[in-house]
Amino acid sequence: MENLKKAYIAGGCFWGMEDLFRVLPGIIATEVGYLGGQNENPTYENHPGHAEGLEITYDPQIITYKELLDFFFRVHDPTTVDRQGNDRGSSYRSALFIQNVEEEEQAKEVIEIVDESKRWPGKVVTTFEPFTKFWRAEEYHQDYLVKNPNGYTCHFERFGTFL
Template identity: 40%
Template sequence: MSDNVITLGGGCFWCLETAFNTVDGVVSAYSGYSNGHAENPSYEAVCSGNTGHTEVVQVTFDPERLSLRQVLEIFFALHDPTQLNRQGNDVGTQYRSGIYYHNDEQLNAAKDIIKEIEDTEIWPNPVVTEVLPLENYYQAEDYHQDYFTNNPQNQYCNMVVAPKLAKFKKTFASKLKSSE
C-alpha cells in the first residue's frame, strides 16, 4: 500500500468522502469499513454495531500538492473529535473518530496534531480520536460511493452533509479543486 494512503473515521462516511473528493491533491476518497472483526461486512451489519468496524474514508493523496499534515487538518475540521462513538445524531461505535495509520509517519503526524489540538484547547473536551494501525479495510458498497453527489434530494444529505460541505468549502476555499 502506498505511503500516500490514510484511512480516517469521523462519523458518517458520506460527509468525509464528499469533502475530501473536493480537495486539490486528493487522488481519491472511498467510503468503507475498517478495523472490525467481520470479513466483508455489509452496511447493515456495520450499522448493527456488532462487527466492530468504523465507517471510514480511505484517502489517497498527492504529497506534491497536499501534505499529510493538511489531510489531517482537514479531517479534524470535518468532525468533532471529542464525541465518543457518535457525530451529531449518528450514534454507535461505527461512527467513532479514528485515524487508522498505514506507517510510522502517519502515526507520528496523528500524535503531533492531536497534541497540538489538546495544547491549544480548541475543543472544550478531550480528543477521543483513536489512533491505531490499519488492520483491515473493506470498500463500502457501490451505492455509498459519491453518495451525496448521486443523492442530492436525500433528507440526510440536505440536513447534514450539505451544510457541513458548505462550511468546509468556505473554510478551505484555497484547497479546493478548480472545478469545484
C-alpha cells in the same frame, strides 16, 4: 502518479466525510468503506466493530498527511466518543488507521496542536488503530451525497486551519 499515498480515517458517517475530502486539492480519489472490525466482507447491515471510514488517495506533493489531518479535525467533532451528529455507536467513532510510525508521530503532533487550540469543548478522543484492511462499501454508498444532494450529513468545516 507513482508517488501517491493512501490514508485511512473515520469520523462519523462516511458520506459526509467523503463529500468534503473529495474536493480538496491533491486528493486523487476517495472511497467509503469499513475499517477495524471483526468480520470479513462487511456490509452496511453486518459490520460489527467496523468504523464507517474513508480510503483517501492523495498526492503528498500537493497535500501532506498532516494537512489531511488538519482538515479531518475541522470537519467532525473529535471530542465525542462513538458519535457524530445524530449518528451513535462505534461505527461512527473518530479513528485514524495508522500504517506506519511516521503517520502515528504526525497524528500525535496534530492532536497536540488541536488540543492546545481549545477550539473544541474537550480533548481529542480519536483512536489510533492499526490499519489492516479496507473493505469497500456497497456501490450505493459511494459518492452518496453527489447522487443524493439533499442527503443527511453532519459534517462541515467548523473553523480554519490548526496548522
